[in-house]
Amino acid sequence: PIIQAQDPAALVEAIKKAQPGDEIVVPNGTYTDLELDFTGKGTADAPIRLVAEEKGKVFLEGQSYLRLAGEYLIVEGLVFRNGFTPTSEVISFRTTKEELCNNCRVTECVIDNYNPVERYESDYWVGIYGRNNRFDHNYLTGKRNQGVTLAVRLDAEESRENGHRIDHNYFGERPILGSNGGETLRIGTSHYSMSNSNTLVESNYFDRCNGEHEIISNKSGGNIFRGNTFHECQGTLTMRHGNGTTVDGNFFFGNGKPNTGGIRIINERQRVVNNYLDGLTGYRFRGALVIMNGVPNSPINRYFQVKDSEASNNVFVDSDHIQLGAGSDEERSAVPESTLVADNVFVNRNRDTLFTVYDDMSGITFRNNLLDENLVPLQEEGFRKEKITLTDAGHGVMLPEGTAAADSVRARMDIMATPENTGVTWYDFRDESQHFGTGKTTEIGPGENTLFDAVAQSAPGDIIKLAPGEYLQTKAIDLRHPLTIVGAGAEKPVLLFQKTSLLNIENGGALTLRGVRVDGRECLDQPLNSVIRTSRYSMVANYKLFIEDCDFTDLDINHSFNVLRVFKHTFADSIVVRNSSFRNVSGSVLPLDQENDDIGIYNAENVILENCFFDNIGQAALHLHRGGSDESTFGPMLTIDRCTFDEVGTDEKWNKSESSISLHGTQFVHITNSVFDDSAPVRLHLVVGEPIVEIEHSVFSGGTELLDNGEPYRTHNLHLGVDEPIT
Amino acid sequence: PIIQAQDPAALVEAIKKAQPGDEIVVPNGTYTDLELDFTGKGTADAPIRLVAEEKGKVFLEGQSYLRLAGEYLIVEGLVFRNGFTPTSEVISFRTTKEELCNNCRVTECVIDNYNPVERYESDYWVGIYGRNNRFDHNYLTGKRNQGVTLAVRLDAEESRENGHRIDHNYFGERPILGSNGGETLRIGTSHYSMSNSNTLVESNYFDRCNGEHEIISNKSGGNIFRGNTFHECQGTLTMRHGNGTTVDGNFFFGNGKPNTGGIRIINERQRVVNNYLDGLTGYRFRGALVIMNGVPNSPINRYFQVKDSEASNNVFVDSDHIQLGAGSDEERSAVPESTLVADNVFVNRNRDTLFTVYDDMSGITFRNNLLDENLVPLQEEGFRKEKITLTDAGHGVMLPEGTAAADSVRARMDIMATPENTGVTWYDFRDESQHFGTGKTTEIGPGENTLFDAVAQSAPGDIIKLAPGEYLQTKAIDLRHPLTIVGAGAEKPVLLFQKTSLLNIENGGALTLRGVRVDGRECLDQPLNSVIRTSRYSMVANYKLFIEDCDFTDLDINHSFNVLRVFKHTFADSIVVRNSSFRNVSGSVLPLDQENDDIGIYNAENVILENCFFDNIGQAALHLHRGGSDESTFGPMLTIDRCTFDEVGTDEKWNKSESSISLHGTQFVHITNSVFDDSAPVRLHLVVGEPIVEIEHSVFSGGTELLDNGEPYRTHNLHLGVDEPIT
Ligand SMILES: [Ca+2]
Ligand SMILES: [Ca+2]
Structure with missing residues (x-):
């Protein structure tokens, strides 16, 4: 018979009493923190089914999860979103180590961006145990934390030679x-x-x-x-x-x-x-x-x-x-x-x-x-x-x-799998990628917190245009979606700020900063200020940071004042800096060095510096660190083109990297047409994964050394040990 | 005249129009995110007043703050609580660098635990600028983040030789x-x-x-x-x-x-x-x-x-x-x-x-x-x-x-200041200290997540008693108030867990763990698991951790499995471990080493290890780090008494401290009656503040070295370089 479960308690009760051939219907609605164990024994001819009243209208949110154990169970039409599992698996084909599934099926379910706050709090979205189970026609998209999306586990004898079938699923974007x-x-x-x-x-579609x-x-x-x-x-x-x-x-x-x-x-x-x-x-x-x-x-x-x-x-x-x-x-x-x-x-x-x-x-x-x-x-x-x-x-x-x-x-x-014959037909596919410049443009004038207020009013993709003048922020600005902040005219507006940072890229945020000057003179006299920082907390969303035609001046009110400060367990998809200058910075410009566990985690995938000028920088202009011997990542990848580094890394007390540029475990490096003058050494520590490293058409002068760890890399047309830079 | 401001907009309007002698009344209620600028010009005989309708019934919460600028302004009876200022000061005697206060007064206001989430996001609760201002009969309690509670600022000529009067205030507890x-x-x-x-x-009361x-x-x-x-x-x-x-x-x-x-x-x-x-x-x-x-x-x-x-x-x-x-x-x-x-x-x-x-x-x-x-x-x-x-x-x-x-x-x-003649009379003083064992006792039995559920139901000070048996947690347990978890009988209950940690001390949490065994065998096969961790985020509340009569076994499913994992910007008031054993731990037991900026910040004030046994520990049993040359703190302070360290710090790949015990910048150390056998070195790095260090009645055997950085410390009755431990 068909059993309408009116609420979660009725659902538990219905499951407890279910007999072969029963169909338990989960009413439409949103269920928060539902910890659902679906156990029972159906038969091949008369399985027990747990189905959404209407597909696309039953949502499990918050800290919900589903476990199955037994025989001939079928789950159909559930959507997990707006939350994450508090356990290790969102959908598990077992309830305990001993209670597994056999001949069970999960079909037409959705798991959509169901991620914890913590990037490195591992979980699986689906764990399949037991034998002869089927996982088909599901839509799984937007897994952003560590841990396999779908794992077939063999850690019990009863899970081996299992004959499972994984078919016609649509695996949506899984970002780097x-x-x-x-x-x-x-x-x-x-x-x-x-x-x-x-x-x-068989016949699964893997999309990005x-x-x-x-x-x-x-x-x-x-x-x-x-x-x-x-x-x-x-x-x-x-x-x-x-x-x-x-x-x-x-x-x-x-x-x-x-x-x-x-x-x-x-x-x-x-x-x-x-x-x-x-x-x-x-x-x-x-x-x-x-x-x-x-x-x-x-x-x-x-x-x-x-x-x-x-x-x-x-x-x-x-x-x-x-x-x-x-x-x-x-x-x-x-x-x-x-x-x-x-x-x-x-x-x-x-x-x-x-x-x-x-x-x-x-x-x-x-x-x-x-x-x-x-x-x-x-x-x-x-x-x-x-x-x-x-x-x-x-x-x-x-x-x-x-x-x-x-x-x-x-x-x-x-x-052959296609978008049409995989996943579900009834769920709206969402584009989760970040785009700049797709929203409205707002023009603002100088003053106290005018930028703060404009950002607070903004929507994803918006552009905020700044007329010339001074912009003082007494409050730090949190960015929670992609935003473009751009100087409106030929005279660059000046951004001043009083908190420990000016712009915070929080989870979901991304920033293009163009045509402005940032000055540190109003900052509190304390170490560790920064112009831009990531969230202090883990970010599961990758972010983008573009800096173009900007000047950063006098970030030196105390030691270790950075242009960017990143935190552990944050990850930049791209950091691109073009046509910008950095003068009198007591800290570092781009210290991408906070993953210090040396287990192969790192802070940024693509870093590009083009036509930039770095002058009198206390610590490293760039520190890119991927530690450990893991070989399973693509990046970090770095390009430096037409940049000048003059007196970079000069703070002997606080420049712990002892370098002007420090590259550790970087997988791709191309440095060209650049000058390194009067600076701390450029350090290359090349490890694992046969990194592709090429340094060419560049000048190392004024005692700036190029140091490596003895691993090979390619150089071409380098001028090393030059007294005065060749211009 | 008396002006009743019906709402924040009316308040702004009333302030704008205020004339000497006016009294603007803020209606009773709770105001969230109120950014209040009180500016105007009163006279000595006819000041402009901004007063609570009834004292103790006007609350500024969320991200509210108050700035004053002008002459002869008086503020009376506001309470700041349940929030923090988004700017640098909660109450500021200026609105901009140019607009200061003279002859203004703030009296009978309260700032109560008005702290940001971030321990090291600096702010002042009160900043006094200008001249001849008075700050009196206020109650300021529970500042927990970095930054002076009350600062008199002299950074403008107009603020010097100021004749301010700060009197009859009650400064409540400010924890370490x-x-x-x-x-x-x-x-x-x-x-x-x-x-x-x-x-x-004059006549201010400073309490703890x-x-x-x-x-x-x-x-x-x-x-x-x-x-x-x-x-x-x-x-x-x-x-x-x-x-x-x-x-x-x-x-x-x-x-x-x-x-x-x-x-x-x-x-x-x-x-x-x-x-x-x-x-x-x-x-x-x-x-x-x-x-x-x-x-x-x-x-x-x-x-x-x-x-x-x-x-x-x-x-x-x-x-x-x-x-x-x-x-x-x-x-x-x-x-x-x-x-x-x-x-x-x-x-x-x-x-x-x-x-x-x-x-x-x-x-x-x-x-x-x-x-x-x-x-x-x-x-x-x-x-x-x-x-x-x-x-x-x-x-x-x-x-x-x-x-x-x-x-x-x-x-x-x-x-002479007394509690009676300072602060305000109409506000309930709150005791913010953490106490164990003051609540109810709950007895629970073994099973899946029974402990998780009991903690979720608990109140501050509760005791959860565990009958013998196995307790499997598939979810990590967040502790948000002081709790005692204790084995009920002679046979220690066994705690097993599957997430990256078992017990999380979140902000406000504290833990006494007594008479249990913790085993790592059910954990995921990944590095960096831990039994107990602090919040991954900054904690403004200090925490306590007491471990007594416990056994920790087989925390070795992968590398770097710790007993405790602390995060940056968390601070333990006390960590006390007594009569406990640690066997087969791949990581560290107490790595209090996450403040790596070397600016004088550290992770724990008092650490006491008594009668403990450490056997086969991959990384340091204890790593206590306070870097930098700052002299303004008391701790860290360490006592080790009657402990045995056997094969500690043996993981050559992952034990980055290269020690069994590493003490850097510790201010007080007393190690006595202990044995260090077959272990990585005990390292002392003594810096600033003339630390008091005494090591006595102990044995260093099986090649375990005692290494220092050349600074003096006291030793007495040490047996160094012993082949076999003396028993
Ligand atoms: Ca892999
Ligand atoms: Ca001080």
């Missing part, structure tokens, strides 16, 4: 985490990776799942991935542990976005066949196809050697990097063995070289791989070239005419 | 801040300290004003302090800068509390006469009377030599330390000059020696000082001994019969 722990799907852990999971992952290096972290045996679509995802489907995995007929669309990758092979008996990979730009571990080196006699949590594996019949279109023997180093010295790379087709209309070989690849047999005529073959054997014509097979798939690979891929397009 | 910036009253800053302020501070070293920081010339009472205040009335100050007829009652001090003399022409000082235990800068050494040709912000000063006719009863030439070191080498110490009376029924001389005191003339017969005179000249009888003069004042000093003190008792 800036740490390990940002996987969208993980099956198993290294600990149980010698066991088979035998999970089927950029959390970290591993979109999918496969850590068990016998799993099958097929028909999944990866849309502009940074990272790869990674066979991190476990053997005998099949990756057949998946579709990757990078659309030329940075760090977009394909498939990474580690371990034994892996089959990568009939996949379509298009527009992927990632290199190294994020290549379109990566075959790793392993560790001889690897410990369970390191890298096993690739053996008896296969990458065949795949089509690579405009994908830039095929990485063979990736990760080769002293520890990872076991090269691939008994492995076949055959019948693949490679087309690239943008470049001619695709293959990078890091070690001896004689353990791989190459056979009948077809290259478009512009491409440089890896070797003679196993490669042939001919003019390839692509035809549009629909859904953005461009297939090489007349090849077996194309036929295989085409045959799999009927299970 | 753990940093500089916890003064209750400051007059001037070093910058303008050569100017006279000529402020009268323990914020820092300086209860009062006098930093300007010509001020008079008289009739003030200091009740159990840690610190001193300090003549930090400025000359020609008079301290006449003030009353200090330490009641034997730690760190209670009297009067500290620096600079020239200071007169300290007719004061009564009783039961003060403070030493060094907190002595009952301190005469400092100065710096030759001192910079404006350092220590000027004491010259032409006087300390006469004062009565010292049971006050333990008179400090002469205090602060003497390489920099502070200028000894007192042309200074008179005469006609004082010293009685001490607890000890025989009072005087500590740090340098050549020949520049001080001692004359006719009278000592009770048990006391050891500083020197022959200027001191005489006789049997002294004390008589009760009322209000706790015990005067030596038949002495001139007694007569002088007695003559000043009619201006």
Whole structure:
């Protein structure tokens, strides 16, 4: 029968009494802090169902969560939003370590930005335990804290060889985490990776799942991935542990976005066949196809050697990097063995070289791989070239005419995931990205707290235009959405402030500051002031900071006065500073150094300094720190172009970094056309992940040293040890 | 006329139109975020008044503040509570840098625990500018963040030689801040300290004003302090800068509390006469009377030599330390000059020696000082001994019969501040101190989240008793008031947990944990778990943590698993661990090391470890850090008695302190009867403030080193370099 549960108490009661074939209806409405255990025993013919009265009208909010345990249970149509789980999982396929699910199903549920305040308070949105469970047609979007979005757990014997089915889900945007722990799907852990999971992952749509290096972290045996679509995802489907995995007929669309990758092979008996990979730009571990080196006699949590594996019949279109023997180093010295790379087709209309070989690849047999005529073959054997014509097979798939690979891929397009055949149809997709300049423009004049008041009245994307004059803020300004603050005329308005900071980028906030002068002379005489700071607390939303055509002067009323002060567990997607000057600053300009646990967490992904002038800065102009030996992130990435650093890092007492620029664990560095004069050293500490570092066309003068930790990097046209700067 | 302002808009309007003699009435009620500027020009005969309709019924809350500017304005009867100022001052005697007050008065106002969330977001509660203003009969209690409670500012010519009167105020509890910036009253800053302020501070009651070293920081010339009472205040009335100050007829009652001090003399022409000082235990800068050494040709912000000063006719009863030439070191080498110490009376029924001389005191003339017969005179000249009888003069004042000093003190008792003649009569004083065990007792049994639920139901001071068994918490438990969690029987209940921490001491929280076992085996496999943590955010309330008869086992599921994890800008009043054991902990037990700005801030005042056993601890058992060269705090203070440390600090990768115990900048250390075996070094980094450090009756074995930074400390009966521990 159908049981209408009038309220949470009735729901508990209904669940307690439910018999096979019952359908328990959750009335429309919003439930706060609902801790729901759905337990019971249905049968294959007569499952017990827990369903929303109307889909899209039942919301679980606050600190709600759902646990299931039993047999043949079905949950349908719940929406989790506006809150987070107080436990470790939002939807758990167990109630206790002993009480698991078998033959249960969660379908057409939504988890939307259901995040804790704490970026590094880990949780999973979905934890699947037991056997023969299905998770399908769900919509999961906006996970921003640490922890896998969906995890299949094998930590009990009863959860292995499970035959779960994960299908037709829509995994929405997962922004860059800036740490390990940002996987969208993980099956198993290294600990149980010698066991088979035998999970089927089919026809799921992964949309901008950029959390970290591993979109999918496969850590068990016998799993099958097929028909999944990866849309502009940074990272790869990674066979991190476990053997005998099949990756057949998946579709990757990078659309030329940075760090977009394909498939990474580690371990034994892996089959990568009939996949379509298009527009992927990632290199190294994020290549379109990566075959790793392993560790001889690897410990369970390191890298096993690739053996008896296969990458065949795949089509690579405009994908830039095929990485063979990736990760080769002293520890990872076991090269691939008994492995076949055959019948693949490679087309690239943008470049001619695709293959990078890091070690001896004689353990791989190459056979009948077809290259478009512009491409440089890896070797003679196993490669042939001919003019390839692509035809549009629909859904953005461009297939090489007349090849077996194309036929295989085409045959799999009927299970290909699309936005239309995945997730739910009844829930409004939300664009969570931050945009500047999309709102209204407000013009304000000088005076006390006029800017504060304008910000308080503002909406996301608004522009606040400042007429010339002095703007004194006696209160700090909190930014909780993207805002542009811009000088209206040729004469820059002057911003003065009295609190410890002028502008606070709180969670959800973002700032473009353009055409203003900021002066520190009204600040309290105390250390540690700053012009801009992030939230003092954890931010789960990534932020953007753009500074253009601004002058910062006399930030020196006491020591350690920064332009920007960031706090632990905050993360900038981008910090871009252009055409700006910084003079007489007692602290640091951009100290992105607050993640001091050295476990691979860092404070900013992209940092760009262009055409800036730094003069008389007490501490580092830039300090970018990613500590530890973790390899699962893309950044930090830094570009410095046409900048001058003069007397930077001169405060011997408080400049603890002892540098004018300090780069630790930065993954990408390009410094060009810049001058470093009369300054503390520029320090490079290059670690893990083969960082790409290039310093060129620059002058180091007045005793400014360029120091490194002995790791290699590229330099070109550097003038070191110059007495006077070359102008 | 009397103008009834019906609402904030009417208030603004009434102020705008106010004429001399007007009385503007603020209606009873609670005003949130009221930013009130009271400006106008009254006359001496006809001031403009802004008054509460009824005293005690007008509340300014949220982010309210008050600024005054003009002439002859009077404010009366406002209460600030439940909020904080968004600006730098709650009550300001100016509206802008140019618009100041003259001849204005604020009387019978209350500021009660009006603190921001951020401990180190500085503000003043009251800033007095201009001239001839009066601040009287106000009640200010519970300032917990950084920043002076009441500041007289001299930063404009128009604010100097001001003739302000600060009288009959009640300054309620100001808890230990753990940093500089916890003064209750400051007059001037070093910058303008050569100017006279000529402020009268009369008959104010200072009750447990323990914020820092300086209860009062006098930093300007010509001020008079008289009739003030200091009740159990840690610190001193300090003549930090400025000359020609008079301290006449003030009353200090330490009641034997730690760190209670009297009067500290620096600079020239200071007169300290007719004061009564009783039961003060403070030493060094907190002595009952301190005469400092100065710096030759001192910079404006350092220590000027004491010259032409006087300390006469004062009565010292049971006050333990008179400090002469205090602060003497390489920099502070200028000894007192042309200074008179005469006609004082010293009685001490607890000890025989009072005087500590740090340098050549020949520049001080001692004359006719009278000592009770048990006391050891500083020197022959200027001191005489006789049997002294004390008589009760009322209000706790015990005067030596038949002495001139007694007569002088007695003559000043009619201006002596008392709780009755200060502050306001109509406001309920609140006891903000934390107490354990004052509430109800709840007994609970094992199971999932039974402890979480009991804490959620608890009230301040409650006791939760746990029957034997296993307690699994799937949710972290926030403590927001003092709670005692205690095992009920002989068999310790076992606490297990799944989140990154078990118990979170949030702002206002405090914990006694007794008779339980905590095991880490159910925790997530991730670094940085902890059993107990403070708030991740700043805490303005100090907290207490007592751990007794507990066992902590197998906190080692991943690296850096701590027993306690503290966060920046949190402060423990006391952490006491007794009769407990810690085994197999991958992280640290008590890492009180998060104040890494090295500006004198630290994480805990009193740390006591007694009869504890530490076995196989990856990182430091204790890390106590106070960095920088600031001298204005009392702590940290540490006692270790009867503890055993075995294989502590063994994680070479993650134990960044490279120690088993690391003490940096700790002010008081007593380690006794303890064993340090097979462990990383015990490190002492002794800096500033002449720390008192004694290590005795202990064994360092199995290669455990005792390392220091070359500063002296006392050891006694130590067994160093022992192969096997002596039992
Ligand atoms: Ca990962
Ligand atoms: Ca001070």
